[in-house]
Every structure is written in C-alpha cells, then in structure tokens.
Amino acid sequence: MAEKKKDEAAEVKGGSKLKWIILILIVVLLLAVGAGAAYYFLIVKSDDQAEEAGDGSQAQGAEAMAPAVQAPLIYHRLEAFTVNITAPGPVRFLRVKMTVVTRDEAVVAALDKHTPMIRNDLLSLLAGQEFATVNTSEGKDALREELKQSLTGILTKAGEPASIEEVLFTDFVMQ
Known part of the structure; x- marks a missing residue:
C-alpha cells in the first residue's frame, strides 16, 4: 500500500513537470510568432511601401537610406x-x-x-x-x-x- 502511494505521488510530480514544459513551449511559440509578425509588418511592409512610392530601383533606395550631406556653414x-x-x-x-x-x-x-x-x-x-x-x-x-x-x-x-x-x-x- 505504501508503494502504491509513492508511485501515485511520482506520477503526479511527473505530470506536473510535463505541464510546465508544455506551458513554457507554448509561451515560447507565441513569442516567436509575435516576433515574426512584428518583423513582417514593420520591416517587410515598410520596404514594400517604399518601393511602391518610388520606381523600385535599388539606386534610389540607397540614396534614400543615405543621410543628407549638408554644405558647411x-x-x-x-x-x-x-x-x-x-x-x-x-x-x-x-x-x-x-x-x-x-x-x-x-x-x-x-x-x-x-x-x-x-x-x-x-x-x-x-x-x-x-x-x-x-x-x-x-x-x-x-x-x-x-x-x-x-x-x-x-x-x-x-x-x-x-x-x-x-x-x-x-x-x-x-x-
């Protein structure tokens, strides 16, 4: 009878650890999906909009990225x-x-x-x-x-x- 209680307690502890591992994996997966969505909407979409605004040439994009050089005072x-x-x-x-x-x-x-x-x-x-x-x-x-x-x-x-x-x-x- 004592052995049976120990086995049940071990199963409960093992099941509890498994729940924590699954919960952590779900949180990590949600963070990865959120980071991917943020990258897509902030970086990829803004690049697409910039190409649509111009003619899409890489030379024009490089000029837009370079800081404006001002003449000396x-x-x-x-x-x-x-x-x-x-x-x-x-x-x-x-x-x-x-x-x-x-x-x-x-x-x-x-x-x-x-x-x-x-x-x-x-x-x-x-x-x-x-x-x-x-x-x-x-x-x-x-x-x-x-x-x-x-x-x-x-x-x-x-x-x-x-x-x-x-x-x-x-x-x-x-x-």
Missing part, C-alpha cells in the same frame, strides 16, 4: 549699424554688428550685391526698437528673428536666393 559679417532708439529720457543709441549664417555662397553674393537696400531696411527696423524691449534677452531674440525675416524678405523681393539660417549678434551696445 558660411558666416558673412555685415557692416555695423548705429541708430537712435526710442527711450524715455536722454537720447539712446544702439550699435549692432551682426553676422548672417547660411550654407549657400549665392546668398553671400546677394547680400553683398544688395547692401544699400539691406542697410536702408535694417536701419529703419533697428531705429523703431524700444530701449526697454531690446534690453531683455527675449527682446534680443525677437529682434534677431525680425532681422532674419527682413533679410529673407529683401532677398526674396530682389529675386535672389534667401536661405538664411540665422542672424547672430557679434556686437550689441546700447547707450
């Missing part, structure tokens, strides 16, 4: 601007030296070509600034953006390339 210094600015009390002066950042040599040539028009418009823009506004860092940032937009507008109006990335102050003095 070009820093072009403009002449200094000195203007009277609006302020309560004594007369205030603003002297600004700035550098235009671009990646296009044609923009530099256009800036040199249209210097009189650029100086006229930027002098008017700078003279309209208020001391209290320009005296803050937010005001300076806003002025830099206004100068960039003005330069872009001048070059566009003149029919020149206008790809200006940034306007940097190299000297900013208020008295």
Whole structure:
C-alpha cells in the first residue's frame, strides 16, 4: 500500500513537470510568432511601401537610406549699424554688428550685391526698437528673428536666393 502511494505521488510530480514544459513551449511559440509578425509588418511592409512610392530601383533606395550631406556653414559679417532708439529720457543709441549664417555662397553674393537696400531696411527696423524691449534677452531674440525675416524678405523681393539660417549678434551696445 505504501508503494502504491509513492508511485501515485511520482506520477503526479511527473505530470506536473510535463505541464510546465508544455506551458513554457507554448509561451515560447507565441513569442516567436509575435516576433515574426512584428518583423513582417514593420520591416517587410515598410520596404514594400517604399518601393511602391518610388520606381523600385535599388539606386534610389540607397540614396534614400543615405543621410543628407549638408554644405558647411558660411558666416558673412555685415557692416555695423548705429541708430537712435526710442527711450524715455536722454537720447539712446544702439550699435549692432551682426553676422548672417547660411550654407549657400549665392546668398553671400546677394547680400553683398544688395547692401544699400539691406542697410536702408535694417536701419529703419533697428531705429523703431524700444530701449526697454531690446534690453531683455527675449527682446534680443525677437529682434534677431525680425532681422532674419527682413533679410529673407529683401532677398526674396530682389529675386535672389534667401536661405538664411540665422542672424547672430557679434556686437550689441546700447547707450
């Protein structure tokens, strides 16, 4: 009788191990199926869609995969601007030296070509600034953006390339 109980206990333990092994195999199988489905939908489908968008040539696909190479930055210094600015009390002066950042040599040539028009418009823009506004860092940032937009507008109006990335102050003095 004692032997019979031991045999039954051994069968129960063996059956329990078999259940665990089957459960683990099912989980591994489900993970493998999920990984295969993810690979198919994320990798294979996106490649098919990319080929449908283009003509399917491998050369075009290789170009699309390569990172875009950008031209080096070009820093072009403009002449200094000195203007009277609006302020309560004594007369205030603003002297600004700035550098235009671009990646296009044609923009530099256009800036040199249209210097009189650029100086006229930027002098008017700078003279309209208020001391209290320009005296803050937010005001300076806003002025830099206004100068960039003005330069872009001048070059566009003149029919020149206008790809200006940034306007940097190299000297900013208020008295």
